[in-house]
Amino acid sequence: MCGIIAYNGRDDAMPYLVDGIRNLEYRGYDSCGCAFQSTNGIQVRKDVGRVDDVIRKYQLDGEHSNTAMFHTRWATNGPVSVKNAHPISDCTGEIAVVHNGIVENWAELKESLSMHKFRSDTDTEVIAHIVEDRLNKGGTLREAAKYAYKNIKGASSFLVMKSGSDEIVAVKHGSPLVLGLSKNGHFISSDIPSFSAYTNKVIYLHDGDLVSITKSGYSIMNMAHVKAAHKISYIKTDYTENDRSGFKHFMIKEIMEQPRLIKQIVKSDISALEKSASVLNQSKTVYLVGAGTSFHVALIGAHNMRLNGINAIAIQPQDAKDYSKVFKKDDVFIIVSQSGETADIISMLPLIKENKKLGILNSAESTLARAVDIPIFINAGHEKGVAATKTFTLSSIYLVLLSMFASGNKEAALRDLRLLSLNIYNLFVPSVLSSVSKAASILKKKTDVFYLGKGLDYAIALEGALKMKEVSYLHAEAIDTATFRHGPLALISNGAFAVSIVSRETKQDAIRNLREVKARKGKIIGISYENSDVFDIFIKVPEAGNFSFIQQAIVTQLLSYKVSVLRGIDPDHPRNLAKSVTVK
Numbered sequence: 020m021c022g023i024i025a026y027n028g029r030d031d032a033m034p035y036l037v038d039g040i041r042n043l044e045y046r047g048y049d050s051c052g053c054a055f056q057s058t059n060g061i062q063v064r065k066d067v068g069r070v071d072d073v074i075r076k077y078q079l080d081g082e083h084s085n086t087a088m089f090h091t092r093w094a095t096n097g098p099v100s101v102k103n104a105h106p107i108s109d110c111t112g113e114i115a116v117v118h119n120g121i122v123e124n125w126a127e128l129k130e131s132l133s134m135h136k137f138r139s140d141t142d143t144e145v146i147a148h149i150v151e152d153r154l155n156k157g158g159t160l161r162e163a164a165k166y167a168y169k170n171i172k173g174a175s176s177f178l179v180m181k182s183g184s185d186e187i188v189a190v191k192h193g194s195p196l197v198l199g200l201s202k203n204g205h206f207i208s209s210d211i212p213s214f215s216a217y218t219n220k221v222i223y224l225h226d227g228d229l230v231s232i233t234k235s236g237y238s239i240m241n242m243a244h245v246k247a248a249h250k251i252s253y254i255k256t257d258y259t260e261n262d263r264s265g266f267k268h269f270m271i272k273e274i275m276e277q278p279r280l281i282k283q284i285v286k287s288d289i290s291a292l293e294k295s296a297s298v299l300n301q302s303k304t305v306y307l308v309g310a311g312t313s314f315h316v317a318l319i320g321a322h323n324m325r326l327n328g329i330n331a332i333a334i335q336p337q338d339a340k341d342y343s344k345v346f347k348k349d350d351v352f353i354i355v356s357q358s359g360e361t362a363d364i365i366s367m368l369p370l371i372k373e374n375k376k377l378g379i380l381n382s383a384e385s386t387l388a389r390a391v392d393i394p395i396f397i398n399a400g401h402e403k404g405v406a407a408t409k410t411f412t413l414s415s416i417y418l419v420l421l422s423m424f425a426s427g428n429k430e431a432a433l434r435d436l437r438l439l440s441l442n443i444y445n446l447f448v449p450s451v452l453s454s455v456s457k458a459a460s461i462l463k464k465k466t467d468v469f470y471l472g473k474g475l476d477y478a479i480a481l482e483g484a485l486k487m488k489e490v491s492y493l494h495a496e497a498i499d500t501a502t503f504r505h506g507p508l509a510l511i512s513n514g515a516f517a518v519s520i521v522s523r524e525t526k527q528d529a530i531r532n533l534r535e536v537k538a539r540k541g542k543i544i545g546i547s548y549e550n551s552d553v554f555d556i557f558i559k560v561p562e563a564g565n566f567s568f569i570q571q572a573i574v575t576q577l578l579s580y581k582v583s584v585l586r587g588i589d590p591d592h593p594r595n596l597a598k599s600v601t602v603k
C-alpha cells in the first residue's frame with residue numbers, strides 16, 4: 020500500500036511533511052523514510068519501524084529544506100528492512116524514488132539493467148535505475164520519469180527527485196495521488212488528510228498524469244505532453260480531529276462514538292437514500308460489493324434486501340471477473356468502502372462501466388466517491404483504527420435503511436432506527452461490560468475460538484471473527500451454526516470455546532445446534548437478547564427490531580478490543596496490516 024507525501028515551495032517542507040506522514044501511517048507502518056534537498060545534494064534518511072520512531076531517530080523535525088518527500092511502507096516486494104525502506108536510490112545516490120504500487124515486470128527490467136548495482140529487494144528500484152539511465156543519455160527529469168512509466172507494468176504511482184534540482188516529478192498510474200495547492204508551495208500526496216491542515220485546494224490527478232512541482236509552481240501534462248486541464252476542487256471534510264479524546268486507543272474511541280453517530284443518522288438528511296431506493300426498484304439484480312469488513316456489510320445488505328423481496332447478491336471485488344458474464348445492463352451495483360480507495364474495487368470498475376453504481380462510503384474525497392453515480396455518505400468521521408468499527412455499523416445501517424425504503428417499509432425502518440438510538444445506551448452498562456471482560460479474560464489464553472451464527476447472525480459472526488483475528492492474533496473462525504455438525508464439530512473437545520450470536524429469529528434452531536457443541540464439552544459465550552442454559556457466559560444485548568444486529572456487532576468489537584489489550588497488542592496498529600488496501 021504505502022503512503023507518499025512531498026512538498027516543494029517557499030516554506031520549510033519538513034514541518035509539513037513530518038506532520039503529513041503521520042497522517043498517512045494508516046497506509047502502512049513497516050518502515051519510513053525521506054529524501055530532501057540540501058546544499059550537499061539529496062539527503063536520504065530511512066529505517067524500519069513506525070513513523071514516529073524514524074522521525075525521532077533521525078531528528079527529522081530538526082532538518083530544514085524547501086524540497087522534500089516522505090514515504091511510509093507496507094511491504095509487498097522484499098522483506099521489512101532498512102535497505103527496502105523508501106526512498107530508493109539509483110547507483111549514484113543522486114536520484115531518489117518513492118513509490119506506491121507494484122512494478123509487475125520488475126524481474127525482467129532488472130535483468131535488462133544488469134550494468135546497475137541493485138541494493139534492495141524492491142520492485143521500486145528498477146524505476147530509480149531507469150531514470151538514472153535516461154538522465155545519463157540527456158534530457159529532463161520529467162522525460163526520464165515518463166520513460167520509466169512507459170517501461171513499467173502494473174498500477175504504480177511514484178515520485179522522483181534528483182540531486183541539486185529544484186523539481187519533484189510525479190507519475191500517477193493506478194495508486195492514488197492528489198495535488199494540494201497552497202499560497203507558498205504545493206503538495207503531492209497519496210491522500211488528502213496528510214495536508215488538509217494547510218490547504219483545502221486540491222487537484223485530483225488522473226492516471227497517466229506527469230506532474231512537476233517546483234518552488235514557483237506546478238504543471239500537469241499527460242503522457243502525450245498535452246497540458247491537462249483538471250479542475251480545482253475544495254475539500255469539505257474536516258480531517259483535523261486527530262486526538263483520542265482521552266481513550267487509550269482509537270479503536271475504543273471509535274467503538275464508543277457509535278451511539279452518538281447513530282443518533283446523528285436519525286436527525287440526518289435522507290434524501291440520497293430516497294433517490295437510491297428508486298434506483299434499486301428499477302434493477303433486475305442488485306450486486307453489493309465490498310472487501311473485508313465491507314464485504315460483511317454487503318452480506319448484511321444483501322440478506323436484508325432478499326428478506327424484502329429484492330434480488331440481491333453480495334460479492335467480493337476479486338470475484339467480479341468470474342461473475343461478469345452474468346452481469347446485465349440493468350443490474351445495479353452498490354459499492355461499500357470506508358476508504359473509497361480499495362484497489363480491488365477500483366480495478367473492477369471497468370467491468371461495470373455501463374451499470375448504475377451507488378456507493379456506501381465514508382470519504383467524500385475518495386476515488387470511489389468520484390466514480391459512483393450516487394454516493395451515500397455515512398458521515399462516520401475519520402476512522403483511524405486499522406480495524407473498522409464505527410464504519411461497519413454505520414454502513415450496515417444505511418444499507419438496511421436503503422433496502423427497507425426500496426421495499427416500501429420506510430416508516431418501519433425509521434421506527435427501528437429510533438429504537439436503536441435509544442436502546443444502544445443499555446449496551447454500555449456495567450453488567451454487559453463485565454460479561455465482556457469475563458469472556459475476554461478467558462479468550463486471552465486460547466489459541467482458537469469459533470464464531471457461530473445463522474443467517475444475519477452469521478454475517479455478524481464473520482465480522483466478529485475478523486475483528487478478533489485482526490487485533491488479537493487469535494485464530495477466530497466463523498462457521499454457520501447449522502453447518503457445524505457437517506464436519507467442523509470434530510474440532511470441539513474439552514476446553515474449546517465458541518462465541519455464539521443468537522437473535523430472536525434464529526434462536527430455536529441455534530440453541531438446538533449449540534447443544535451438540537455442549538455435548539462435546541465445548542463452552543459457549545452467548546451474545547443474545549435472552550439467556551439460555553447452553554451459554555457458559557451470557558452477554559445480553561438489547562433488541563431494536565431490524566437493527567438488533569448492530570448491538571451484537573458492537574459486543575464483538577468490544578470483545579476483540581479487550582482481548583487485544585489483555586494480550587499487550589496495540590489494536591490501532593496490528594502487525595502486517597494497513598488501514599486501506601491500495602494495491603491489488
Ligand code: M6R
Binds near residue numbers: 358359360406408598
Ligand atoms: O476501505 P474499505 O472499506 O474498502 O476497506 C476494505 C477492507 O480492507 C477493510 O474493511 C478491512 O477488512 C478492515 N481493516 C477490517 O477491519
